[in-house]
Amino acid sequence: AQRVTQPEKLLSVFKGAPVELKCNYSYSGSPELFWYVQYSRQRLQLLLRHISRESIKGFTADLNKGETSFHLKKPFAQEEDSAMYYCALRTGGFKTIFGAGTRLFVKA
C-alpha cells in the first residue's frame, strides 16, 4: 500500500533549537518525495524535493530508502518557520499522496 506517515501532529521547539519533522513512507516503486509547507493563511507551497538535494530556508531532507524515511531537518529553528508541514509521495504520473501533516511551532 502507498502511504505517508507523519507521526507527530504538533512539534514545539524553542527558537535556535534543532528541529526534525519525521516522515516515513510505504511504496513498492521508486519514490519521489517532497516536503510542502503551509504558512498561516497562505496556500500550500513546495519546500523541497529529494531529487534536488537542496537546502531551502535552511531545511534539508535526505531520503533513506533502507528506513523508508524522508525526515525534514533544520539545525536552528526560527520563529518564521512556524507552519504546517506536509510530507508527500509522488507515485505514478503526478499522483501525490500527502501525510497528515505536522504543525511546527517555534517559541521565542
Added chain:
Amino acid sequence: GAVVSQHPSWVICKSGTSVKIECRSLDFQATTMFWYRQFPKQSLMLMATSNEGSKATYEQGVEKDKFLINHASLTLSTLTVTSAHPEDSSFYICSASGLAHTSTDTQYFGPGTRLTVL
C-alpha cells in the same frame, strides 16, 4: 512563480443545490490539474486528476457523478459539487502542473475554496 487561483474563496449554499468551483492557472498552461479535499485538521485527500481535453480520473471512493470535473482548457478546470449535502462541507484545493516556466513537474496549489452546505 506560477500562480493558481480559485474562485470563489468561500461559498455557502443550501442542501440540494449545486456549486461550481473554478481553478485557473494564471501564467502558465496546466496540462494536468488535481482536485483535493481537506477536512479540518486533516491532510489533503486527492479526489481526481484531470488532463486537458479528457475525462478526469477519480480516486477510489469519490463519486464521479457527484463531483463533476471539467478541464476544458489549459488554464481552467472546474469542480461542480452536485446536489450538495452538509457532509460535502469541506475545503477544496486544486493544484496544477504542466509547462510552467520554472519546471515541468512542479505542482502549484490554489488557495482553496471553503464550501459550507447548510
